Amino acid sequence: MAVTGIMLVLFLVAHMLGNLKVFTGETSFDHYAHWLRDIGKPLLPGVWFLWILRTALVVAVLGHIWAATVLAVRARAARPVRYAHRKKVQGSYAARTMRWGGVIILLFVIYHILDLTTGTLNPVGDASNPYGNVVADFAPDRWYVTLFYTLAIVTVGFHLRHGVFSALRSLGQQTPRGERRARTAALVFAVVLCAGYLVVPFAVLTGLVS
Amino acid sequence: MNLTLRIWRQSGPQDKGRMVTYPVDDVSPDMSFLEMLDVLNERLILSGEEPVAFDHDCREGICGMCGLMINGDAHGPQRGTTACQLHMRQFKDGETIDIEPWRARAFPVIKDLVVNRNAFDKIIAAGGYITAPTGSAPEAHAAPVAKANADAAFESAACIGCGACVAACPNGSGMLFTAAKVTQLSLLPQGQPERYTRVIGMVDAHDEAGFGGCTNAGECTAVCPKGIPLNTIGRLNRDYLTATAKRGDTPGS
Numbered sequence: 001m002a003v004t005g006i007m008l009v010l011f012l013v014a015h016m017l018g019n020l021k022v023f024t025g026e027t028s029f030d031h032y033a034h035w036l037r038d039i040g041k042p043l044l045p046g047v048w049f050l051w052i053l054r055t056a057l058v059v060a061v062l063g064h065i066w067a068a069t070v071l072a073v074r075a076r077a078a079r080p081v082r083y084a085h086r087k088k089v090q091g092s093y094a095a096r097t098m099r100w101g102g103v104i105i106l107l108f109v110i111y112h113i114l115d116l117t118t119g120t121l122n123p124v125g126d127a128s129n130p131y132g133n134v135v136a137d138f139a140p141d142r143w144y145v146t147l148f149y150t151l152a153i154v155t156v157g158f159h160l161r162h163g164v165f166s167a168l169r170s171l172g173q174q175t176p177r178g179e180r181r182a183r184t185a186a187l188v189f190a191v192v193l194c195a196g197y198l199v200v201p202f203a204v205l206t207g208l209v210s
Numbered sequence: 211m212n213l214t215l216r217i218w219r220q221s222g223p224q225d226k227g228r229m230v231t232y233p234v235d236d237v238s239p240d241m242s243f244l245e246m247l248d249v250l251n252e253r254l255i256l257s258g259e260e261p262v263a264f265d266h267d268c269r270e271g272i273c274g275m276c277g278l279m280i281n282g283d284a285h286g287p288q289r290g291t292t293a294c295q296l297h298m299r300q301f302k303d304g305e306t307i308d309i310e311p312w313r314a315r316a317f318p319v320i321k322d323l324v325v326n327r328n329a330f331d332k333i334i335a336a337g338g339y340i341t342a343p344t345g346s347a348p349e350a351h352a353a354p355v356a357k358a359n360a361d362a363a364f365e366s367a368a369c370i371g372c373g374a375c376v377a378a379c380p381n382g383s384g385m386l387f388t389a390a391k392v393t394q395l396s397l398l399p400q401g402q403p404e405r406y407t408r409v410i411g412m413v414d415a416h417d418e419a420g421f422g423g424c425t426n427a428g429e430c431t432a433v434c435p436k437g438i439p440l441n442t443i444g445r446l447n448r449d450y451l452t453a454t455a456k457r458g459d460t461p462g463s
Contacts, residue, residue: 071381071423078315078382078422084218084229085308087282089380091428096380098425166426169441172448179441 001071002167004064009164011057012156016196022209026131033130065106072099094162101159108152115145138204146201157194164189211237211298214306215250217262220319227319229308239299243286244269244276246298263322271295271435274370277377278323279310284374284433292372292435312377315420316384329419330371330387336415337408338391340400359397362445366394368436375430375438381422386430388416389446390438396449406453413450 021032040049089096111121116133119125124136138146164186173182203209212235220227234250241249244266251261267275271292278293280286286296301307311319316329355363369390376384392409395401401408417423424443431440 071425075381075383075422075425078420079313080315081227081313081319083279083282083310083313084216085279085282085310089427089429090432091380095425095427162426169426169444170447172444172451174441174444174448176439176441179439179444 001064001067002170004060004067005163005167007056007060008064009160011060012160012193016193019200020196022131022134022200023203029131029134030129061106061109065102068099068102092162094158095166097155097158098162101155104155105152105159108148108155111148112152134200135204135210138201140205143205146205149201150198153194153197156197157190160190160193161186211239211301211303213237213246213301213304215309216306217309217323218311218319219262219322220311221260222321223318229310237298239297241298242269242294243278243280243296243298244294263320263324265324266294269294272370274372277312277325277372277374279308279312279377281308284312284378285372285435289432290435290437292370295435312373314373314376314382314384316382317373317376325373327371327373329421330373330384332419333384333388333412333415334391337404337411338395340395341404342400344400353399355398363394363397366390366397366438366442369394369434369438370436372435374433374435376421378429378433379422379424380427380429381425383424383430384416384419384421385424385443385446386434386438386440388412389442392449393442393445396445405449406456409446409449409453413446 018032018036021029037047037050044052094101114120115122115137116130119127119133122133122137123139123142124133126132136142138149165182168182168186169179173179200209212233215232215234216229217232218227219230232250232254234246234253237246237249244264247262247264254261265275265277267273269276271294274292276293277285280293280296285291285293286300288296288300309323311317311323312325314325317325317327320326366389369387371387373384373387375386376382379385392412395408396405426440426443428440431438
């Protein structure tokens with residue numbers, strides 16, 4: 001859980017930084033998007049590096065899902081008779097929604113790839129014009145897309161709120177003071193990441209990026 | 211106080227079991243929760259019914275025998291308190307109280323509210339001890355222990371093995387118990403020789419007993435009557451990671 005999660009978190013950070021390039025203008029953003037396909041040249045031909053990265057990500061996602069499934073199946077088996085009276089879990093909302101939150105995030109990622117990677121569900125869907133795709137995607141009259149993105153990103157934020165702390169704990173975070181630090185770091189990280197991702201669709205929505 | 215109790219009744223391990231409602235009148239707010247059950251049982255016996263079976267022993271909050279899920283809270287609403295030390299003044303007159311046994315595959319119900327916690331004994335047998343002959347208490351200066359380590363070990367040693375952590379865990383995991391029993395020894399010099407075989411053995415025994423896996427949800431520490439902190443599990447994780455790299459009983463490692 002922790003190791004695959006950290007791989008995905010590193011990707012999320014890189015992806016967010018890349019997204020923020022939208023504020024540097026159309027040429028710069030498109031140049032960045034095309035550069036992604038060329039990393040590793042001339043050592044590796046064409047989009048090889050990108051595919052290596054994608055393979056690693058798919059392995060991390062599958063590993064993450066596999067570990068989560070094992071935990072969920074064990075949890076179900078560990079309590080065959082349910083409580084008649086069950087209080088809401090006293091732990092955080094984030095900890096309680098890890099499993100269903102994860103499913104929502106998976107569905108979002110599938111939609112997101114069809115939208116802005118393959119362009120299938122994008123109103124423009126022009127692979128040579130990623131800036132135009134983004135602007136068309138979050139246009140004000142397509143507010144429901146922005147809404148769905150916002151909900152998904154907030155879900156990611158909750159997932160990270162518990163996930164980052166839990167990963168640090170799994171990897172041996174062991175002191176009470178460290179626990180407070182780890183929880184704070186997880187919260188700050190989740191909020192910053194959410195803000196970094198949401199600023200792009202809202203900039204398009206408000207006309208700041210057009 | 212007049213109360214309505216909904217209690218889990220199950221005549222034996224094979225019985226399906228059900229919640230049964232009992233009205234209990236004239237309960238003093240100064241009674242403990244178990245005394246209130248004693249009153250109910252006396253009335254049940256007088257009317258020729260089978261009394262409710264529940265575990266209890268010291269009634270001082272130190273033996274770990276009692277354990278009831280009260281209104282969905284392990285050991286009831288008061289934090290840091292076992293069910294035997296819980297007073298009826300924590301409840302309101304006229305309240306309906308649901309009383310259930312711990313629910314876990316590793317803790318099968320024997321009768322009514324009594325569960326079999328042998329799974330915990332199996333975890334202890336897998337490494338919760340030291341092999342050095344200790345005799346009487348050693349001279350305190352012979353083996354210096356850092357104050358922080360002594361305090362943390364004592365905190366873990368406060369675990370009474372009641373099973374509330376398992377009962378409250380959304381995953382049915384017994385990791386807080388296992389972590390407490392691992393760290394009370396691994397923090398002290400006497401626990402060092404078996405430190406890394408202990409953690410692997412006890413976690414394996416925990417998993418084999420049918421407990422769920424820990425997801426750091428933090429329910430266990432909220433209901434623990436002895437307030438064992440969640441970072442105890444972090445200490446177990448640290449030992450486990452080290453142990454996978456070296457095992458104390460493997461020559462040359």
